[in-house]
Amino acid sequence: MTFKFRYADRIVGIFILVALLFVLFMLVIAGVNRQWFAHKYHYHTRFTSADGLSVGMSIEFRGVEVGSIKSFSLNENNTVDADFVIYESYLNKLRPRSVIELASNPLGLGGGLNLYPGNNEEPPPAEGSFIPSTQFPEGKKLVEDKMTLKEEGGDMVSELLATVPELLTHIDQTVVSVNSLVMTLDGSLQGDPEAGPVGEILGDAQGLLGEADTLVGTINSLVSDLEQAENLLPELVGTEGVAGGFLSDNSDFYGRITGMTDEVLVSLNNLASLTGSLSSFSPQLDLILSKLSVTLDRAEDVMEGLKNNPLLKGGIEEYKTVPSAGGSSLRDEEF
Amino acid sequence: MVTAVGRWARLKFAEFSEAIGFFLFLIKETFFFIQKRRIGLRVLIMQIFFTGVEALSVIALISLGVGAVLIVQGNNILPLLGNPDLLYQILIVVIMREMGPLVTAFIITARSGSAITTELGNMVISHEMEAYMSVGINPISQLGVPRLIGVTTAMILLNVYFNLFGLLGSYMVAHFISPFPFREYMTGLVMQMNILDVISSFIKSFVFGIIIAVVSCYHGFKVNLAVTEVPVRTIRSIGTSIVGCIIADVIIITALR
Incomplete structure (x- = not known):
């Protein structure tokens, strides 16, 4: 501590000088690099x-x-x-x-x-x-x-920007082309014979329109024929027509139809009663069938037991056909 | 209620006027310091010693740490963002323009500002001020002016050292972690350095030094009789100095933008 106080002046002097030297150093470096003194x-x-x-x-x-x-x-x-x-x-x-x-x-x-x-x-x-x-x-x-x-060259943005004028030129050429196309179309629509393919297409379209006119005329004549066919309907429905004849036979035709429908109705009633009785039998039939199924199962078990019985093995002979006692007829013999 | 508010406003205005008067008197006396340097020069040297030299180790440690972290992290992250040269700009802005003056001001406030307030407060209590006045010496001129000049000078010098350690010392630390050429580093640093950065740094450290010295001396001289006033005044001195430095920082940044 005594040393510090004794040499406080020198220490402070060094402290100030070093700081000033650093500032000077930085200024010189900055000046040289940034051309301050040039x-x-x-x-x-x-x-x-x-x-x-x-x-x-x-x-x-x-x-x-x-x-x-x-x-x-x-x-x-x-x-x-x-x-x-x-x-x-x-x-x-x-x-x-x-x-x-x-x-x-x-x-x-x-x-x-x-x-x-x-x-x-x-x-x-x-x-x-x-x-x-x-x-x-x-x-x-x-x-x-x-x-x-x-x-030439550089960063991507510069390169992109460099292509902009060329792009604009292309757009300009496109606009010119579109303009000439519009003018051609305009000439074609105005009937210019030298308008090229578009004019030809328009000519064809005109021919098609003529044919369409002819077609419309044909359709008109057909429609008029159909108007004449309308006269057939009164003949069919009128009092002198077919329908009139049916209606003026004192209900004879109607009576026949009614009789037929009555017979059909009776048949349907019979069918209904038959199906009704069948449905009343169905529980009994179910019971019989189930009993039959049980019986068959048991019969199968019995047959299984008989088959496995060693005493009965080979006990049943095969069926053989027995010739008739009267002998063969001459009719049965082959010639 | 109205009376209380009026009294509070009157007292605050009176205190503010007194502080302004103290500041102006201190500034005026500073201009006459050269004439009275026979007595004050020794106080000035010791003030620079206590405020500057003894705080150098703390300043060096902080600036080395901040600078090294900035260089290492900047070298890792900024190339990924496609702008490695931004490192120099960040170093200059953070160390030279913003953090250097402000961190130095905080350290000086905590170390020397509080010490000045305590010392002057104790001198008032032990009637040393009356002793000065009895022999015709103004205690503010004798004790305040050397402290103002000393703290301001130390603040500027410590700011330079903060830049020295933050810009050059931290390079050496960072060089061990991720080596890169010193010449390239210096060229990049200098090319990014603007004269406004240097001026801004000096103006800030000068203004912060004045604020810390004036506030510390003012609160030291404001102690009246009781010993218990000293810690109260010291705490108020530190708080006022920090707030004053931050407000001044904002004003300077806005003015130099």
Whole structure:
């Protein structure tokens, strides 16, 4: 304890110095890595919108930070002017006809600014020069003409987005095809003879319609014939017809039918009484049958016992046919 | 009822006004500290010694543990989420911006804040304050200002040590468990570090140091006569300091967002 108090000043001094050295060390490391002390070259560019843009945002080339955004503002033409710096160590990457791309990620997973150097070996443009962005035709044309070192490929989202223009072109061609088809159909419907197969189909359809007209006429004539057949019905049902004859025979025909039905009724009554008596006998029949079944079972047992009796084994002879006493007739003999 | 509420409000307002007056006086006297350093410098050195150097072991242990756990768990989990670089961001936010200042403030409150209140309270009871005043020395200037500067300085330095052990020391601990290159670790850490993180950390530790020192001194000087007042004031001092630090933390986070 005495040692601590005696050297308290030195201990506190060391305590403060070590902390300051650590802060200094971190600042130096951060400064070196983040190019705080390096000379920076200022340039400016232009974007259609500041969406995804922020001050201090890093500018990268192939994943390496080569610069950063210093400021941006809205100009009179309602586009965004942005000032950026390129670090001294990467200034040779910025060549004439370089472009800046503001990559925005539609999934909200970041994005960033990319530098695509010009595809040439010329010295860097003068400080303060304008570097076009890919959001304007000037930058787009440089990329399309392969004037920049824009690498192909990348992440899946970028690749998908890259296919969007091609897809849109295909959709455009499809729309044009559909448009021409609609025009052809329109011409066919208007009776254009040069409308191709559709016109032929429509011609055939017209022939079919003529045939359908003929068919309808035939059906009409048939219907009129049927109307004439309606006259047969009064002849059949009228007082002079068949039905009239049946009704005007002083119920003779009706009497016969009634007699027949009476006989049928008597037969049915007899059948009913027969079935009734059979049903009254059925309990007795059941009893007799059950007794017969018991008797047969017992007879089977007796036969079993007789069969197994050793004294009776082989005791019963087989039946033999006995010839008749009168002799054979001549008629029975064969010739 | 109304009279009681009115009395309570009047007393609270008077107490608050007194605390504000004490704080402003302490701040004013701090600016004159250099002129009076012949007496106060020794008190300042000892305050930094007690508050900073003696709390270093506790701070180192906590920050090493927190940092090592973050690195080991981050190295295991974050690559599965497809963003291993998030580890550096988490380390900076947790250790440098949020936990470092706050944990350090809690430790200083528990160790030194309570000690300051107890010491000053006992000095009041033993009439040492009257002795200072009898020879024309303002006890607040003589005893309060070195403690304010000492606690604030120690708080800032301890926060730096928390970062040192939390960011570098924990790497060494984690390196034994799952080795990975130091250069890669440092580059990733520095590239993710923002100047706002450093400023935020320093501002927080500075403000927390002032809050702890002022609250502790105020409650120490508020002791009147009885010895039993000392533990009561110490408990209130710790509670007020912690609440003050948390409120200040929220305000600073909101301001620097």
